[in-house]
Amino acid sequence: MTALKLSKVCKSFGPVEVLKNIDLTVEENEFVVFVGPSGCGKSTLLRVIAGLEDATSGTVEIDGEQVNTVPPAKRGLAMVFQSYALYPHLTVRGNMALGLKQAGHPKDEISRRISEASRMLSLDDYLERRPAELSGGQRQRVAIGRAIVRNPKLFLFDEPLSNLDAALRLNTRVEIANLHRQIDASMIYVTHDQTEAMTLADKIVVLRDGRVEQIGSPMDLYNNPANRFVAEFIGSPAMNFVPADMIGGPKGTYFGIRPEYATHSETGALSGTVVHVENLGADTNIMVDIGTGKPFTIRAFGQHRVEPGAQTGIAFDQANVLAFGEDGQRL
Amino acid sequence: MNKARRNPFNIAAMHGALILYTLIALFPVFVIVINSFKSRKAIFREPLALPDAETFSMIGYQTVMKQGDFFLYFQNSMIVTVVSLFFILLFGAMAAFALSEYRFRGNTLMGLYLALGIMIPIRIGTVAILEMMVATGLVNTLMALILVYTAQGLPLAVFILSEFMRQVSDDLKNAGRIDGLSEYTIFFRLVLPLVRPAMATVAVFNMIPIWNDLWFPLILAPAEETKTLTLGSQVFIGQFVTDWNAVLSALSMAILPVMVLYVIFSRQLIRGITSGAVK
Numbered sequence: 004m005t006a007l008k009l010s011k012v013c014k015s016f017g018p019v020e021v022l023k024n025i026d027l028t029v030e031e032n033e034f035v036v037f038v039g040p041s042g043c044g045k046s047t048l049l050r051v052i053a054g055l056e057d058a059t060s061g062t063v064e065i066d067g068e069q070v071n072t073v074p075p076a077k078r079g080l081a082m083v084f085q086s087y088a089l090y091p092h093l094t095v096r097g098n099m100a101l102g103l104k105q106a107g108h109p110k111d112e113i114s115r116r117i118s119e120a121s122r123m124l125s126l127d128d129y130l131e132r133r134p135a136e137l138s139g140g141q142r143q144r145v146a147i148g149r150a151i152v153r154n155p156k157l158f159l160f161d162e163p164l165s166n167l168d169a170a171l172r173l174n175t176r177v178e179i180a181n182l183h184r185q186i187d188a189s190m191i192y193v194t195h196d197q198t199e200a201m202t203l204a205d206k207i208v209v210l211r212d213g214r215v216e217q218i219g220s221p222m223d224l225y226n227n228p229a230n231r232f233v234a235e236f237i238g239s240p241a242m243n244f245v246p247a248d249m250i251g252g253p254k255g256t257y258f259g260i261r262p263e264y265a266t267h268s269e270t271g272a273l274s275g276t277v278v279h280v281e282n283l284g285a286d287t288n289i290m291v292d293i294g295t296g297k298p299f300t301i302r303a304f305g306q307h308r309v310e311p312g313a314q315t316g317i318a319f320d321q322a323n324v325l326a327f328g329e330d331g332q333r334l
Numbered sequence: 335m336n337k338a339r340r341n342p343f344n345i346a347a348m349h350g351a352l353i354l355y356t357l358i359a360l361f362p363v364f365v366i367v368i369n370s371f372k373s374r375k376a377i378f379r380e381p382l383a384l385p386d387a388e389t390f391s392m393i394g395y396q397t398v399m400k401q402g403d404f405f406l407y408f409q410n411s412m413i414v415t416v417v418s419l420f421f422i423l424l425f426g427a428m429a430a431f432a433l434s435e436y437r438f439r440g441n442t443l444m445g446l447y448l449a450l451g452i453m454i455p456i457r458i459g460t461v462a463i464l465e466m467m468v469a470t471g472l473v474n475t476l477m478a479l480i481l482v483y484t485a486q487g488l489p490l491a492v493f494i495l496s497e498f499m500r501q502v503s504d505d506l507k508n509a510g511r512i513d514g515l516s517e518y519t520i521f522f523r524l525v526l527p528l529v530r531p532a533m534a535t536v537a538v539f540n541m542i543p544i545w546n547d548l549w550f551p552l553i554l555a556p557a558e559e560t561k562t563l564t565l566g567s568q569v570f571i572g573q574f575v576t577d578w579n580a581v582l583s584a585l586s587m588a589i590l591p592v593m594v595l596y597v598i599f600s601r602q603l604i605r606g607i608t609s610g611a612v613k
Contacts, residue, residue, distance in 0.1 A: 055508050076514030088505035092527055102513035149509075161505075 004031045005067065006157055006189035007052065012061035014044075014051055014213075021047045023213045025061070029157075029191065029206075034183050037193045038200040038236070039210035045193045048210070049159050052191065053082050066156060076105070080157040081150035085165055087142045089134040095121075095145050096130045099152045106153075113152075120151040123185070124178075140171045147179075151186070160192040164199065176202060197237055201225075209233050231331035234259050240288055240300045245273065247326065249295075256334060257327045262288065262302035264323040267309065271316030275299065280309050291315060363589065370394050370582035377578055394579030397570075398587070401580070406559065407566035412591060414476055414562060415544050418483035419537050425484070426491025426536065427499075427529070431521050433492070434499040435507070445496065451489030456482065457549060467554055474557040482550050487540040498532035499525060534602035541599070545592045563588045 007029040014022040021044045029035050037045040050056040052063060054075035062069050070078050081102075089098050096117060103113045121127050124144045134142055143163060150158055160179070164172045180203055183190055194200055200207050201221045209216040209224065209232070217229040221237075228234035234242045240262045247256040250272045267289055275293035287307045290298040299317060309315070326334040368384055369377045376389035383389070398404050433445045456463075463482060464473075472478040502525050510520045526533070551565040567588065570580040 050508075053508075053512060055511060074514075075508075075512045080512070082509070082512050084505040084509060086503055086505045088503060088509040090506070090509075090524065092523075101515075105514040149513075153513075 005029065006031045006033070006065065007191070008062075008064040008067075009052070010062050010064075012048070012051060012063065013059045014047055014056060015059050021213050022051070022058075025213075025215060027208060027215065027218070029189050032187060032189055034190045034192065034203055034205045035208060036200040036204035036206070037191065037208045037210060038195065038197060039216075040236075041195055043210040044213040045195075045210050046161055049082075049161055049191065049193050052157075053080060053159055054078050076102075078157075079155055080159055081153045081155040082159040082161065083143075083146045083150050083163045085162040087134070087146045087166075089142060089145055089149075091134055094131050094133055095126060095137070095148075098134070098145055099149045102149065102153050116152040116154070117148075120148040123151065123182070124148050139167055140175065143167060143175060144178075147182070151182075156188055158186075158188055158190040160190065162193055162195070164194070165196075179203065197239060201237070207237075209236060227333075228259075228325070229333055231257070231259070231327045234325065234327070240302060242325075243299045244297075244327070245293070245295060245299070249273065249293075252326065255329045259325040259327055260299075260319050261323065262300040263304075265299070265301045265317050265319045267291070267301050267303060267307075267315045268318045269316055271318035273299065273317040274315065275317070277309055277311050277313045277315055279311055282306065289315070291317060293317070366582050366589075367586050370579070370586040372579075374579055377582075391579070394577075394581075394583030395587075397577060397580040398583045401569065403558070404566065404584070404587075407561050407563045408587075408591075410476060410560055411545060411563040411588075414479045414483065415541060415592075415595075417476075417480050418487065418544055419541055421480065421484040422487035422491050422540055423533055423537060426488050427495050427526060427533065428521070429488070429492045430495035430499050431525060433496045445492075448492045449489055451485075452493060456486045460549070460553060464553060472554075474555050474560050476555065476560055478554040479550055479560075479562070482554065483540075483544045483547075487536075487544070490539065491536045494536055495529060495532055498529045502528050530602050534599040537599045538596060541595055542592065545588075 005028050007027075009025050009027040012022055012025040013020065025048060037048060039045050047056060051058050054070065054073060058071065063071055065078055065080070090101065093101065099117050099120060100113050103116065108116075117130070118127075121130060124147060126141070126144055126148055129137060129141060129145075134145065137145065143166075146163070163179070164175055167175060176199060179190075179192075183203075192199070192203060204221055206218060207221055207224055208218050211232055217224060217233045219227070224233055224237045228237060231244065235244075238261060242259045242261050243265070244257045244259050246254075247258050248254045250258065252258060273291075273293050275291040277289060278292045278298050279290040281288040281290075284306065286305065287303045287309070289301040289303060289307070289309050291301065293299045301317060328334050365381065369381060371385040371391065371394075372383075372389045373391035373393060376383070376385070376391075385391075429448060433441060433448070467473045467478045472481070506524055506528075507520050510524050515523070546564055547562075548564045548568070551560075551562040552568075555561070556565065563584070567581060567584040570577040570584065
């Protein structure tokens with residue numbers, strides 16, 4: 004059963020085309036992440052799904068029903084915003100109850116759902132507080148709670164973690180993953196952070212300039228990127244690109260080598276000067292200038308003593324090299 | 335806080351300047367109030383002296399109470415001011431919400447058109463307004479004044495409020511939409527409370543000119559039963575003789591209600607209620 008189906012969705016603001024022919028399906032209980040650089044249209048796409056923006060053309064189907072003209076509240080979805088967007092004049096309980104009251108649910112049903120959600124998100128102690136009296140992390144949990152109580156078939160997350168600090172971001176990421184396991188619903192999650200995308204998603208949608216670049220499971224995108232953009236965007240540190248003719252390939256094409264597949268050694272197909280070394284403890288990132296303008300990154304596991312300025316060779320297994328054509332497409 | 339601000343000399347200078355300004359601003363009001371409690375002779379003999387046992391007199395207040403229906407004037411002024419403010423705030427906020435929230439053809443043009451009134455004094459159109467009021471039979475009704483003051487206040491209200499409403503987070507309004515709130519509920523329950531300080535500013539800016547206006551009451555509603563306080567007080571000022579006791583008493587009483595309204599609105603100006611709504 005498909006939870007959401009987009010066909011040929013376009014959106015333009017005046018002369019500016021933000022979304023161009025988006026086709027996408029989300030299966031039931033699937034966790035889909037939209038990822039892409041800022042301005043690629045991922046938030047707009049989410050808003051079109053939510054019904055906050057109308058699609059200029061194309062159709063949006065939720066649960067097999069076309070919802071192009073259905074107002075947001077009747078689409079059976081809930082949304083968590085980057086800025087939390089809590090109602091400042093209501094308590095945490097009031098924030099969670101408002102949508103249900105509006106939909107006309109009975110009182111005992113509302114309080115049952117709120118206590119269930121607050122238990123899941125450990126918000127029990129804060130139910131009578133106002134948003135102003137909560138920390139950033141607590142506010143974000145309230146925003147998630149407000150989404151849960153509506154019992155939606157589809158959750159929409161719009162960069163929910165980007166206002167949190169690094170430690171809290173990791174915790175909340177795990178909470179969202181747990182939530183997905185506990186709740187019987189599909190989730191769509193928008194982020195520009197590829198780590199969030201890789202760790203949470205069943206399926207990643209990579210967007211650029213309003214177009215879908217590639218759709219696939221995280222490992223699919225990592226191992227088999229369709230083009231140079233996806234290859235560069237997925238994976239950290241980013242993939243290295245070397246003009247193919249430097250190592251005996253056809254002129255004009257590029258070879259892509261992931262930093263973790265390259266090793267520094269005495270000999271190797273490439274060689275250059277070490278310009279910078281990042282010691283992370285578990286692994287070491289070595290950046291080598293090989294004369295292409297952009298340093299070649301080697302991710303070496305464990306700790307290595309390498310000094311900037313040293314000469315080194317770079318070795319890699321031909322099996323792990325991806326070839327890209329002049330137009331950036333995979334060969 | 336920086337060092338310069340903590341310097342005792344600077345603090346003294348700052349407070350000195352503020353106190354001086356307060357005294358200058360309050361002085362005329364003070365003179366009006368003390369003289370309203372003095373006999374006519376005492377007013378002219380020593381205008382700045384406080385009323386004492388010999389010079390104390392309530393004659394001014396008695397005249398005001400006896401002559402003309404002062405409470406009716408008072409009520410008229412109050413009705414005109416409060417109702418005009420209500421309409422200015424309601425329609426101003428609604429127009430501002432539409433301009434800041436919805437994308438439609440001619441949005442900018444409409445905004446400019448609505449703001450144009452700030453630059454054109456409404457009194458230029460007095461003759462046309464009077465003709466319109468005569469044609470619609472609204473002359474000598476409070477409605478005439480309310481309509482004119484609402485029109486006079488709207489441009490600035492729309493201009494100020496639309497700027498403030500643009501700052502209200504889109505996410506908050508969208509969260510409301512997803513929760514099934516109607517556009518009206520979003521406007522009244524989410525947006526209006528967040529722009530309350532701006533509403534209070536608009537209210538204060540509009541209130542005082544309306545309360546003090548003499549021009550339109552004199553032209554549009556000079557009948558006895560629709561006189562406003564300012565117009566009513568004019569009966570004591572003659573071409574040759576002015577009953578100063580009565581004028582000063584009437585003015586003293588006219589200050590009170592507008593001061594109460596100002597206190598109510600200025601509390602709203604100060605109160606910051608929105609912190610923590612969105613990060």
